[in-house]
Amino acid sequence: MNEDVGDAAQTTSPVAIDGASPYGAGALFQILRDGRHRTRAELAAETGLARSTVTQRVDALLMSNLIGPADKGASTGGRPPTRFAFNRAARIVLAADIGATHVRAAVTDLTGGILAEAREEIAVEAGPEKVLGWVDTAGRELIAEAGRTLDDLLGVGVGLPGPVEHSTGRPVNPPIMPGWDGFDVQGYLHERFHAIVLADNDVNIMALGEHFTRWREAPHLMFIKVATGIGCGLISDHRLHRGAQGAAGDLGHIQLPRGSDVPCRCGNTGCLEAVASGAAIAAQLRESGIEARSSRDVVAWARSGSVQALQLIRQAGRDLGDVLAAAVSLFNPSVIVIGGSLAQAGDHLIAGVREAVYRRSLPLATQHLRIVRAETDDRDGIVGAAVMVIDHALSAAQVDKLVTPPR
Amino acid sequence: MNEDVGDAAQTTSPVAIDGASPYGAGALFQILRDGRHRTRAELAAETGLARSTVTQRVDALLMSNLIGPADKGASTGGRPPTRFAFNRAARIVLAADIGATHVRAAVTDLTGGILAEAREEIAVEAGPEKVLGWVDTAGRELIAEAGRTLDDLLGVGVGLPGPVEHSTGRPVNPPIMPGWDGFDVQGYLHERFHAIVLADNDVNIMALGEHFTRWREAPHLMFIKVATGIGCGLISDHRLHRGAQGAAGDLGHIQLPRGSDVPCRCGNTGCLEAVASGAAIAAQLRESGIEARSSRDVVAWARSGSVQALQLIRQAGRDLGDVLAAAVSLFNPSVIVIGGSLAQAGDHLIAGVREAVYRRSLPLATQHLRIVRAETDDRDGIVGAAVMVIDHALSAAQVDKLVTPPR
Structure with missing residues (x-):
């Protein structure tokens, strides 16, 4: 069969290998990320790498501080430490979650654990200099509060309330963010921080945060944010599906199946967002003579028991559910998590969603489907922004670049 | 920082590693799959693996025949061969694409190259014993025709015209497949074949085939089949997105935005498939007194220039486009490939699709979107079924199991 050897095209789909050597220090680090302690000999046995190679890679990782000696007191004697493990305190991450009306920032360790955090009422409309200026100042304070310095910073993750071109981190025609385009x-x-900066829209980072925090076992997840606008983050096979232009999950401008001639700010009519968002419900309340300017007001009315507010939220849930029924048929998630301020107005929104999804989707796709409310502690965005940076910067390829080769 | 070392939870999303050692023979084989020739020394240098490890793994792969000596005449002397490469002829794959009215079977090499093929008119309604019986008989003949034996068989891939639970390969309530549930x-x-058997629905394998054959550079692709029914296969980040129950891509039962009270065989009304499938158009032609029993008849009328058939196909394209506009907002593909028999009726279907998608989707998602017709050579399903088996069976984990450890 010699004549057939060697001229074969690659048979698999060309999954990006990200430039990492599958046998480099970064790859060895991935093994150690499970937190287990290992000796050099164990690593050599586990991998088949030459002892000299293991020693070299371990030394590089030790110098980078990404792994540390795991033996009690081993570092006090003259003998080199013999067992190693992932050092989650090796670096810190600065995460910022920029919302329509407020900004959160936090410093986390390398497992997304929050070390210090802050929150400020700033409207995104105030513009990038003002908002990011606060992130700059607060970020430095939080790093100091955590007892660390800028030298420890692995990277900065930012969530923004509008479409973002992930590869460049630039907002693209963001509707509620004047001055940010x-x-x-x-x-x-x-x-300002001299570190990797990654930016994505707030819904994608909330999806990452929800998946990381509560749904790690669910391979396919949809996170829906219903607030001033409506958006969606998709997790496919445990990874964020960003789509070709990073525009995936733009649920708000899908046309409602029930038909509607309500004009939408996007220029079309009958978009989901034009009838079921917090802003749309506030407008409907105003038409009934009820004072409501924002989704926060809608939630306040609902909590005070306003029948009109509750009915409108229930109907918004049904409209959202009609669109999600199509999304379920297309994407077949195992979990749909509904978050955003409107989800905090009790169970009316989610009841409407369930009603429509279970009525309209095929039995196979809904038999094990869970539709749940996001936990209300509101840290999904921060955790997701941190996880986005950690997953990128601790990948094998990036660690290869990070580690200093030993002299 | 010792107190923080070693108790870290895993920070990344738990992507399934598939049980493979990242340093086993299977992992080494992935490097060789690019087709380049390498010596043992080059492999040791490239990977950092111990020379003894490389020799052991290369020997195992040589014994499995998955790699072969690449030096001209090196195998004739007594000296062991010094350079190796992927041997695409090492094994064969049997692929079967079962359609509503006919079955295709082919034997391919390990790059999906077709070595022998056959086609037979059998209705899937004839039942599994009849249809799979033909696959059995024809498969053996094709293997012989390719000059190979059952011992060479890596696996069997099957596409079926209905929902399939991929993990078990069993059809689930397939509407046009009586006796197959x-x-x-x-x-x-x-x-019958004593090899790995993988089954999936025909649309998923066609998506794999299109992506593999013509769109390997497109990370996110939607393949739409419009024939008797309507279905969709999704490629996310170069991989098939099957969803939680393997039910992803079920486009046919999404509710039309324009509203429709046409009853669908699923029990709902206004499903896309009830108005825009080949079966639906045939029914609409019959209502106008035009004899049409199947999507094939619809295509025949369109090709003969029937204005009614062309108008109905164009409208079907618009209806499909209205649903795809939502799918584009959600999934943000870079390419939509329209296939199935109705796509062969000229450009009317795809013109309608483009009209609706570009009218209804947001600019960011459509600025680089390509909407194209599937190539008509009709081998997507066969190639996709083969690729499904190859991608699975030549993965690092499966190759680890496949290779015989040297004595």
Whole structure:
């Protein structure tokens, strides 16, 4: 069969290998990320790598501090430490979750554990200089509060309340973010923090945060945010599905099956967001003579027992459910998590969603489907922004670049 | 920082590692799959593996025949061969694409290259024993025709025209497949071929085939089949997105935005399939007194220039486009490939699709979106079924199991 050897095209789909050597220090680090302690000899046995190779890679990882000696007191004697494990305190991450009306920032360790956090009422409309300026100042304070320095910073993760081109971190025609269109968020923060900066829309980072925090066993998850607008983050096979332009999950401008001639700010009519968002419900309340300017007001009315507010939220849930029924047929998730301020108005929204999804989807796709409310502690965005940075910066390829080769 | 070392939870999403050692023979084989020739020394240098480890793994792969000596004449002397490469002729794959009215079977090499093929008119309604019986008989003949034996068989891939639970290979309530519900396709074929059997619905394997054959550079692709029914296969980040129950891509029963009270065989009304499938258009033609029993008849009328048939196909394209506009907002693909018999009726279907998608989707998602017709050579299903088996059976984990450890 020699004539057939060697001229074969690659048979698998060309999954990006991300430039990492499958046998480099970064790859060895991935093994150690499970937190178990290992000796050099165990690593050599486990991998088949030459002892000299293991020693070299372990030394590089030790110098980077990404792994540390795991033996009690081993570092006090003259003998080199013999067992190693992932050091989650090796670096810190600065995470910022920018919402329509407020900003959160936090410093986390390398497992997304929050070390210090802050929150400020700033409207995103105030513009990038004002909002990111606060992230700059608060970020430095939080790093100090955590007892660390800028040298420890692995990277900065930012969530923004509008479409973001993930590869460049620039907002793209963000409807509620005047002054942000095309703004170089990465450049602005990189100049100040001298570290990797990653930005994505708030819904994607909330999806990452929910998946990481509560649904790690669910391979396919949809996170829906219903607030001033409506958006969705998709997890496919445990990974964020961003789509070709990073525009995946744009649920708000899908046309409602029930038909509607309500004009939408996107220029079309009958979009989901035009009838079922917090802003749309507030407008409907105003038409009934009830004072409501924002989704927060809608939630307040619902909590005070306003029948009109509750009915409108229930109907918004049904409309959302009609669109989600199509999304369920297409994407077949195992979990749908409903978050955003409107989800905090009790169970009316989610009851409407369930009603429509279970009525309209095929039995196979809904037999094990769970539709749940997001936990209300509101940290999904922060945790997701941190996880986005950690997953990227601790990948094999990035660790290969990070580690200093031993002299 | 010793107190923080070693108790870290895993920070990344738990992507299934599939049981493979990242340093085993299977992992080494993945490097060689690019087709380049390498010596043992080059492999040791490239990987950092101990020379003894490389020799052991290369010997195992040589014994399995998955790699072969690449030096001209090196195998004739007494000296062991020094350079190795992927041997695409090492094994063969039997692929079967079962349609509503006919079955295709082919034998391929390990790059999906077709070595022998056959086609037979058998209705899937004839039942699993009849249809799979033909696959059994024809498969043996094709293997012989390719000059190979059952011992060479890596696995069998099967596409079926209905929902399939991928993990078990069993059809689940398949609407046009009486007698197939829950039938053990894997068991039936495994008993006859004694090899891995994988089954999936025809649309998923066509998506795999299109992606593999013509769109390997497109990370996110939607393949739409419009024939008797309507279905969709999703490629996310170069991989098939099957969803939680393997039910992803069930486009046919999404509710039309324009509203429709046409009853669907699923029990709901206004499903896409009830108005825009080949069967639905045939019914609409009959209502106008035009004889049409199947999507094939619809295509025949369109090709003969029937204005009514062309108008109905164009409208079907618009209806499909309205549903795809929502799918584009959700999934943000870079390519939509339209296939199935109705796509062969000229450009009317795809013109309607484009019209609706570009009218209804947001600019960001459509600025680089390509909507194209599937190539008509009709081999997507066969190639996809083969690729499904190859991607699975030549993965690092499966190769680890496949290779015989050297004595």
